[in-house]
Amino acid sequence: MTISVWPDNKPLDVAAIRDLPEAERGEQLKLVAKQVRRLIVQTIDSARAGHIGGDLSVTDGLVTAAFGVLNIAPERADDPARDRLILSKGHCAAALYSVLALRGFFPVADLETFMKPLSALNGHPNRRKVKGVEANTGPLGHGLPIGVGSAVASKLSGKNWQTFVFLGDGELQEGSNWEAAMTAGHRKLDNLVAIVDRNRLQQGARTEDTASLDPLGDKWASFGWEVADIDGNDTAALLKAFTQDRKGKPLAVIANTLKGKGVSFIEDRVEWHHKVPSREQVELALKELA
Amino acid sequence: MNAHGIVSADTFDCRVAFAEKLIELAEADSRIVAVCNDSVGSSNLNAFRDRFPDRLINVGIAEQNMVGVAAGLANGGFIPFVCAAGPFLSGRATEQVKADIAYSNYGVVLCAMSPGMAYGELGPTHHSIEDLSWMRAIDNLDVLVPADPEQTKAAMDWAVSSGRPIYMRVGRHKVPSVTPADRDVAFTFGKIDVTGDGTDVALVATGTLVSRALEAAKLLEAEGISARVLNVSTIKPLDAETIIKAARETRGLVVAEEGVLEGGLGAAVATTLAENHPAKAKFLGVTSFAPTGSNDFLLEHFGLTVKGIADAARKLVG
Structure with missing residues (x-):
């Protein structure tokens, strides 16, 4: 993996970003997001498979959470009080793996094994094989109930960790999400954050042409959630939302994103749900992400 | 007891x-x-x-x-x-x-x-x-x-x-209660609890059917058919060793469960027998969506009774 486009070729101390002042954090997270996008493209190129569109749309949210907010670190992967990061849209495993690798949970070089025979890096994440993975997701509508359980456990144990769950927008057509949303609202789980990667595209078409989700913020609010409706590809806006006053409620961040963000010919095109770029397109993509 | x-x-x-x-x-x-x-x-x-x-x-x-x-x-x-x-x-x-x-x-x-x-x-x-x-x-x-x-x-x-x-x-x-008084623990994971050492037939049962199998064994014994009863409280993993032993030491098995025959205890027993010690067997279970009736009525309806188990055993060894 040839990841480095750090300024002056000097890698950032990614573990230290969380302690920076907010303005500086937002800027550094942008740099990290670019690295992660490059890793995603190379990981998918290596496997010749993956879900590139959703990987690139959710990148800024994952990066902001993992490097800018949450108390997670490879040396504390089993700490009972660690924060929990759950990727409910498990098909975007390449994005999660790239984030975890860059954060040091496993070597970046391992990304080359993505989806190869007997690799720990399955097409969907497996907590028994990959450090930093909290739940074996893949079938949609599973992450938020698990997140609710984690948030209840956090309060019950008095350890007070935070739980962040990343959801696809198309995924919200699964009813189990709304069962969990109802429980979270009812129990006022203010230690739970659901981030909806609102790229408005699902596998086959636009969400609003399939089974419309709007008005999406109103739906969450009516289930008893605090709602932040933001630019989900803006690390500063994400940082602000993730740390805002929850008013004693669970928080839904409607992260308005572009599917395929960062690579012009992939952005906002339904066919790039899980299309694999040609070798030439990979070169083009990496050039755009340089 | x-x-x-x-x-x-x-x-x-x-x-x-x-x-x-x-x-x-x-x-x-x-x-x-x-x-x-x-x-x-x-x-x-x-x-x-x-x-x-x-x-x-x-x-x-x-x-x-x-x-x-x-x-x-x-x-x-x-x-x-x-x-x-x-x-x-x-x-x-x-x-x-x-x-x-x-x-x-x-x-x-x-x-x-x-x-x-x-x-x-x-x-x-x-x-x-x-x-x-x-x-x-x-x-x-x-x-x-x-x-x-x-x-x-x-x-x-x-x-x-x-x-x-x-x-x-x-x-x-x-x-x-079907737990014999001489057991140290009532449940051992992965182990079938065997009552009796009859050599004519093995009655393999789980849950509600265990007490009925024990009663059936009594009936059969009075007729000169010696039975042993296998209480299967761990369905998976199945205690294959005890099933194979029963197949080896008897002339056949009757398997009874309050569930469908496709894939439940009976299917597990059948796979074990087919691969290790093919034996005559009869499988009793719920064979269709049930008509209206109480639990007892329905167990009767599907032959999941003392009589149903005993009849199956008689046929098997007859």
Whole structure:
């Protein structure tokens, strides 16, 4: 993996970003997001498979959470009080793996094994094989109930960790999400954050042409959630939302994103749900992400 | 106690023993929580709720959410006992059981209350007769069917100490105690409890059918047919050794369960026999969606009775 486009070729101390002042954090997270996008493209190129569109749309949210907010670190992967990061849209495993690798949970070089025979890096994440993975997701509508359980456990144990769950927008057509949303609202789980990667595209078409989700913020609010409706590809806006006053409620961040963000010919095109770029397109993509 | 292990003619609802034991376990271990789907009453959790109000997580009528929440609680260091009616736990939340509990390897005890045809007249929508087949098909999930209150309590002890993903039936149909008085523990994981050493026929039963098999063995013995009874309280992993031994030492097996024949205990026994020691066998179970009737009526309807088991045995050795 040839990841480095750090300024002056000097890698950032990614573990230290969380302690920076907010303005500086937002800027550094942008740099990290670019690295992660490059890793995603190379990981998918290596496997010749993956879900590139959703990987690139959710990148800024994952990066902001993992490097800018949450108390997670490879040396504390089993700490009972660690924060929990759950990727409910498990098909975007390449994005999660790239984030975890860059954060040091496993070597970046391992990304080359993505989806190869007997690799720990399955097409969907497996907590028994990959450090930093909290739940074996893949079938949609599973992450938020698990997140609710984690948030209840956090309060019950008095350890007070935070739980962040990343959801696809198309995924919200699964009813189990709304069962969990109802429980979270009812129990006022203010230690739970659901981030909806609102790229408005699902596998086959636009969400609003399939089974419309709007008005999406109103739906969450009516289930008893605090709602932040933001630019989900803006690390500063994400940082602000993730740390805002929850008013004693669970928080839904409607992260308005572009599917395929960062690579012009992939952005906002339904066919790039899980299309694999040609070798030439990979070169083009990496050039755009340089 | 008589020769076939029926300790007393009194009958018991395993849910009562379950509820008492859950409180006892929770007193001793603060990691134990109960998760349910508006089933506080039907799962007998009222006393638990009064004793540990914060440790009863009632998610409402939402089984998929319920099982996912249990996985999250296990992730957070707790040992959840999920209590819900069998048909909805095993049917509505199958994918959560597979992905969130078994594949994720979380120590969660999925307690299927009122399994089989316990809900009688409420009809097939409320019967849990496919659960053993569905749950057996999931890798890394142990499947338990305790046959009486003592076994239910002992199985719960084992569940907590093992930390395993577990699916367990908790019966509502009143059953006599079938645990022989000389056993040190009422339930041993992965072991079939054998009563008698008859060499004509082996009666292999689980749950509600165990006491009936023990009675059938008595009838048969009076006719000069010697039987042994195998109480299978761990459906998966199956104690193949004891099944093979029974096949080797008898002239055939009758297998009886309160569930469908496709994929349940009978299917597990058949696979074991076919691969190791082909033997004559007859399989008794629920062969169609049930007509209207009480649990007892329906057991009778499908021949899951003392007479039904004895008749099958006579035919087998005749």
